[in-house]
Amino acid sequence: MEFQGIEHYPVLYREVIENLPPECEFVFDGTLGHGGHAKLVLQDPKVIKYFGIDQDINIIQHFTNNVLDDRLKLYHGNFSEAPELSIPELDESKLDAVILDLGTSMSQLKNPKRGFSFLKDGPIDMRMNNSSSFTVKEWLQEASIEEISQVILDYGEDKFHYRIARAIHERIDDINTTLELASVIENCLPKSHLRKQKIHGATRTFQAFRIHINNELEVLKNSLDYFLGTLKPGGRLLVISFHSLEDRIVKKKFRTWLEESNMPKHLLPEGEYKEALGKMISRKGFEPSKLEVEENPASRSARLRVFEKRK
Numbered sequence: 417m418e419f420q421g422i423e424h425y426p427v428l429y430r431e432v433i434e435n436l437p438p439e440c441e442f443v444f445d446g447t448l449g450h451g452g453h454a455k456l457v458l459q460d461p462k463v464i465k466y467f468g469i470d471q472d473i474n475i476i477q478h479f480t481n482n483v484l485d486d487r488l489k490l491y492h493g494n495f496s497e498a499p500e501l502s503i504p505e506l507d508e509s510k511l512d513a514v515i516l517d518l519g520t521s522m523s524q525l526k527n528p529k530r531g532f533s534f535l536k537d538g539p540i541d542m543r544m545n546n547s548s549s550f551t552v553k554e555w556l557q558e559a560s561i562e563e564i565s566q567v568i569l570d571y572g573e574d575k576f577h578y579r580i581a582r583a584i585h586e587r588i589d590d591i592n593t594t595l596e597l598a599s600v601i602e603n604c605l606p607k608s609h610l611r612k613q614k615i616h617g618a619t620r621t622f623q624a625f626r627i628h629i630n631n632e633l634e635v636l637k638n639s640l641d642y643f644l645g646t647l648k649p650g651g652r653l654l655v656i657s658f659h660s661l662e663d664r665i666v667k668k669k670f671r672t673w674l675e676e677s678n679m680p681k682h683l684l685p686e687g688e689y690k691e692a693l694g695k696m697i698s699r700k701g702f703e704p705s706k707l708e709v710e711e712n713p714a715s716r717s718a719r720l721r722v723f724e725k726r727k
């Protein structure tokens with residue numbers, strides 16, 4: 417586990433702590449990562465149990481060997497598998513808070529062997545759970561130009577999706593490392609476009625491949641209703657997203673939880689009026705302060721949304 421030398425700031429940590437319910441006894445963290453949020457939440461002596469899951473086995477092994485706190489209960493797996501863990505506090509809707517801090521951790525991004533970085537050379541992998549499914553390279557070897565192109569369009573929103581897909585598809589057997597992949601992507605893009613771009617030419621494609629191989633958006637979409645169900649009345653779901661694709665899913669779901677109560681009663685057929693499932697804390701959510709972006713530039717695109725279950 418490469419924690420050494422990595423200064424880690426949990427993203428939006430002030431806002432996370434400020435938005436937890438005042439009496440927090442049982443907390444579920446679906447994205448334990450370096451345990452940054454866990455450490456902060458566990459400073460509160462009222463916390464009885466903190467359930468931390470991560471799909472990266474290195475994270476779980478790290479905390480097994482370096483016990484953070486006896487109240488931290490560790491699980492290896494995807495947070496979408498939480499219903500199968502048979503944790504009574506989840507099954508019986510006793511949680512005070514659920515925290516999902518989506519995406520990759522710094523140790524994953526900075527370790528070239530994990531294949532997330534287009535700036536450091538490594539295998540074309542990008543799996544957060546490296547015991548599951550197949551790597552990006554294996555997927556690219558099987559996929560058609562159309563499939564690759566669709567993934568780059570849907571999850572990277574890159575207008576040159578077809579051109580990039582064709583270049584990768586033609587050369588895939590000779591592309592063995594992340595730097596080689598990044599250079600194939602850059603070389604097929606118009607020079608004028610690259611000059612105008614503020615980000616590296618491979619940024620959107622790498623993001624798209626990572627989201628696809630880890631099935632990130634489907635997992636999020638399919639888990640939010642379940643997590644609302646695990647909360648007790650007044651419990652809160654806190655979700656931190658890093659790009660608009662994730663944030664859109666969270667915002668849309670929170671709105672559907674509010675929707676019916678937003679409709680004037682007289683517009684609904686009699687007897688069909690349902691109360692909202694809770695309320696949103698801050699309509700726009702929370703973005704990092706200037707101070708946080710100075711402290712931790714990687715936090716700049718983060719947004720926290722909070723939903724409180726009906727009391």
Ligand SMILES: C[S@@+](CC[C@H](N)C(=O)[O-])C[C@H]1O[C@@H](n2cnc3c(N)ncnc32)[C@H](O)[C@@H]1O
Nearest residue numbers: 426447449450451452453470471494495517521
């Ligand atoms: C942004 S980091 C979380 C950082 C953490 N909140 C902290 O303060 O240290 C995201 C972590 O969640 C994990 N992860 C992402 N999606 C997951 C999922 N669907 N299920 C389980 N773990 C996930 C990643 O492996 C990574 O370790």
